[in-house]
Amino acid sequence: MTTRKSIGFLSFGHWTAHPESATRSGADALLQSIDLAVAAEELGADGAYFRVHHFAQQLGAPFPLLAAVGARTSRIEIGTGVIDMRYANPLAFAEDAGAADLIAGGRLQLGISRGSPEQVIDGWRYFGFSPAEGESDADMARRHTEVALEVLAGHRFAQPNPRPMFPNPPGLLRIEPYAEGLRERIWWGAGSDATARWAAQKGMHLMSSTLKDDESGEAFHVQQRRQIDAFRDEWSAHDHGFEARVSVSRSIFAIVDDRDRTYFLGSGERADQFGSVGPGNCSVFGRSYADEPDALVEQLRADEAVAAADMLLLTVPNQLGVDYNAHLIESILTHVAPALGWR
Structure with missing residues (x-):
């Protein structure tokens, strides 16, 4: 059985002032991100997604970028993977x-989370946030998320001024501009x-990346597929009024020319890795894939989580430049996706 799978890219937007980097400044990272989204849309990709990290030489302020991409494109989904709600x-x-969603014509797909270890200690404190008494920073992120979900749904909660500068509609006011369907x-x-x-209880889609908590010692793709099953089982117990979606991220490089061989031949991690990204937290990191298309097809057939997901996000090495990253995306769309029934 063949199933069309949405395929997009995920860029971390790194930049470094190094002569071998094609992305040497924050301006380069932002402008090249827009250009890559345009190129990906022209190639027939389904999504342009961007990672958000603070206090780092990476993409940090997502909404100006998302709005600019929305203004330059017309079809491709535009999203984040992920915004740290702390x-x-x-x-x-x-x-x-x-x-940003109105500028894009209703194409935003916003990935959010409690965040990962950051560049500075408790960086959210510099942004003016701190957990309430008895809360952890993860609790604070979930609290912020629950408020955001409510106002994105158009909840009216603000008492209007009896003498406003401009006339108000009757009743309580909501956050404007309101984007229908963004919730x-x-x-x-x-x-x-x-x-x-x-996430399923709250009516949010599932975005799962290349690492997760090690909860069974099994292979990463097996644990991730179990996570997907748990999400869908929980979703089915609620009536959210719309269908759940699931995305997974992978580093996949099809070797089809000499450039690819130079950059990636022999670079794919053939096995998962187990380690820690924080105190008391053991994680499993998924393998990467770098091989000729026929070999990639066979390797990806065995990835249970990729098979179970609705969307595959291809992580791209953005510092190799827009043209080369467009080539990487095109190689997957042309040489790999059709053989797997995704196109």
Whole structure:
């Protein structure tokens, strides 16, 4: 049985002032991200997604970028993978997201999460946030998320001024601009089975990356597929009024020319890795794939999580430049996806 799978790219937007980098400044990272989204749309890709990291030479402020991509494209989905909600004012988040979604014509697919280890200690404190008494930073992120979901749904909560500068509609006011349907296009970046189930309870799609909590010692793709199953089982117990979606991320490089051989031949991690990204936390990191197309097809057939997901996000080495990254995307769309029944 063949099933069409959405295929997009995920860029971390790294830049470094190094002569061998094609992306040497923040301006380069932003402008090249827009150009890559345009190129990906022309190639027939389904999504342009961007990672958000603060205090790092990477993409940090997502909404100006998403709005610019939305203005330059017409079809491709535009998203994040992911926005750290520890750093987000939920009302400002809803305003910015609504404006960007309207510019894009309703194409935003926003991945959010509690975040990962960052560049600085408790960086969210510099943004003016701190957990309430008895809360962890993860609890704070989920609290911010729940508020954001409510206002994205158009909840009216603000008492109007009896003498406003401009006339108000009757009743309580909501966050504007309001983007119809955006509440149904929010994804949660889950690192465990429990947080995947929580996302399903809250009516958020599941975004699962190349690492997760090691909960069984099994291969990464098996654990991730179990996470997907847990999410879908939980979703089926609720009536959210729209269908759940699941994305997974992979580093996949089809070797089809000498450039690919120079960059990636022999670079694919053939096995998962187990380690820690924080105190008391053991994680499993999924393998990467770099091989000739026929070999990639066979390797990906065995990846249970890729098979179970609706969307595959291809992580791209953005510092190799727009043209080369467009070539990487085209190679997957042309040489790999059709053989797997995805196109």
